[in-house]
Amino acid sequence: MAKCLVIDNGSLSLKVGFSSQDSPKAIIPTLVGRNRNGESDVIAVGDEASERRAELLVSSPLSRGVVNDTAWDDMERLWRHAIDTVGVDPSETRILLSEPYYFPAKSRTKLMEIWFEKFNARSIASCTAPLLSLLSSGTSTGVVVEIGESLSNVIAVTSGGVERSHGTYKNFAVTGNHITDNLCRLLSFRGFSLGTRSAVGREIVRDIKEQLCYVAFDHKEENDLSSTLEKVYTLPDGAEVRLAEERFQATEPLFNPDMLGLECSALHTAISDAITRSAIDMRRDLYSNIYLCGGSSMFPGLPDRIEKELIAVAPPKAPVQVVHERTAPYSTWLGGAVLGLLENRKVWVHDLDYKELGAEQTASVETAPCNPYA
Ligand SMILES: Nc1ncnc2c1ncn2[C@@H]1O[C@H](COP(=O)(O)OP(=O)(O)OP(=O)(O)O)[C@@H](O)[C@H]1O
Numbered sequence: 001m002a003k004c005l006v007i008d009n010g011s012l013s014l015k016v017g018f019s020s021q022d023s024p025k026a027i028i029p030t031l032v033g034r035n036r037n038g039e040s041d042v043i044a045v046g047d048e049a050s051e052r053r054a055e056l057l058v059s060s061p062l063s064r065g066v067v068n069d070t071a072w073d074d075m076e077r078l079w080r081h082a083i084d085t086v087g088v089d090p091s092e093t094r095i096l097l098s099e100p101y102y103f104p105a106k107s108r109t110k111l112m113e114i115w116f117e118k119f120n121a122r123s124i125a126s127c128t129a130p131l132l133s134l135l136s137s138g139t140s141t142g143v144v145v146e147i148g149e150s151l152s153n154v155i156a157v158t159s160g161g162v163e164r165s166h167g168t169y170k171n172f173a174v175t176g177n178h179i180t181d182n183l184c185r186l187l188s189f190r191g192f193s194l195g196t197r198s199a200v201g202r203e204i205v206r207d208i209k210e211q212l213c214y215v216a217f218d219h220k221e222e223n224d225l226s227s228t229l230e231k232v233y234t235l236p237d238g239a240e241v242r243l244a245e246e247r248f249q250a251t252e253p254l255f256n257p258d259m260l261g262l263e264c265s266a267l268h269t270a271i272s273d274a275i276t277r278s279a280i281d282m283r284r285d286l287y288s289n290i291y292l293c294g295g296s297s298m299f300p301g302l303p304d305r306i307e308k309e310l311i312a313v314a315p316p317k318a319p320v321q322v323v324h325e326r327t328a329p330y331s332t333w334l335g336g337a338v339l340g341l342l343e344n345r346k347v348w349v350h351d352l353d354y355k356e357l358g359a360e361q362t363a364s365v366e367t368a369p370c371n372p373y374a
């Protein structure tokens with residue numbers, strides 16, 4: 001069986017590796033860097049762009065899972081860098097890519113063009129990210145709650161299918177990016193304004209968030225305890241930042257998005273709505289398999305808080321259970337790796353089909369086989 005290279009296209013990082021492995025071989029920052037006035041060609045990609053962010057103007061070509069219209073060349077560079085990093089020739093391996101739930105046909109067309117025409121790929125699959133995440137859990141029914149860097153969704157999947165017209169998809173708006181911004185703002189009240197002033201400062205705040213933030217089980221009770229929660233973060237120059245209530249206040253908008261002025265449902269409400277809009281005979285299964293994934297699912301306390309809030313709004317005997325695996329930060333990639341082993345699934349587009357049908361037809365919404373369960 002030909003090898004399969006799996007790339008989960010995230011706006012913070014590309015997760016890249018082979019389907020025979022159980023974790024990505026490389027995690028590449030989704031960044032390109034140009035000179036400070038932004039006028040030069042790209043001079044650094046991936047880790048190098050990240051390390052040189054103080055000196056360069058860095059940007060991510062991806063936002064909310066979609067490549068910005070003017071950034072396809074940057075995306076191509078990143079993919080080329082990914083291929084080089086793991087050392088494969090796309091003409092000798094199958095390529096499986098993740099795409100967001102709502103992926104414009106014109107984006108898929110462009111993606112096919114790049115992979116078939118620039119990289120000479122032989123076979124490609126571009127599959128819906130939340131469905132890949134569910135596939136990694138080994139089930140075909142569940143609520144996928146994915147919280148990434150610039151994209152979060154809640155989606156109820158029954159027997160591998162999503163009934164779009166029933167509204168079982170909720171575009172839940174609070175992302176890791178919002179939580180980093182919120183922590184920047186909270187820390188600036190303490191006189192630490194680095195996060196609001198520079199790209200390097202913001203990166204430090206992101207690290208503080210990942211190291212020290214968590215989700216309170218009860219926000220009000222936690223506020224009363226806040227003086228005992230103090231932790232110290234040591235900055236690269238040896239200075240110290242103290243955090244107490246900021247540790248859980250930063251994440252609270254997940255359950256109270258209006259704290260950030262966002263007009264979207266709270267996380268537990270989005271989950272509950274997705275379930276109650278699904279077929280009545282599937283709801284018990286959905287309540288008992290709420291599958292939490294994405295990098296921003298890693299805050300300690302998040303699964304317990306979701307369970308608590310859901311139990312409060314669910315029917316009395318609903319078997320609420322949140323599943324959160326150690327592999328949650330890369331479960332989309334992992335689902336791709338499982339699917340990559342199944343060469344006979346109908347997700348593959350081959351170079352011969354592409355040549356015969358052309359990019360647009362191959363990538364059209366009706367024909368694109370982006371559902372890994374199909
Ligand atoms: N241990 C952690 N605790 C809390 N947040 C974390 C942790 N590790 C990573 N994150 C956050 O997860 C987010 C990145 O998640 P993820 O890798 O799923 O995003 P992505 O796939 O690159 O982006 P997209 O939103 O486009 O899917 C960032 O906001 C990051 O700060």
Ligand SMILES: [Mg+2]
Pocket residue numbers: 009010011148149294332
């Ligand atoms: Mg992602």
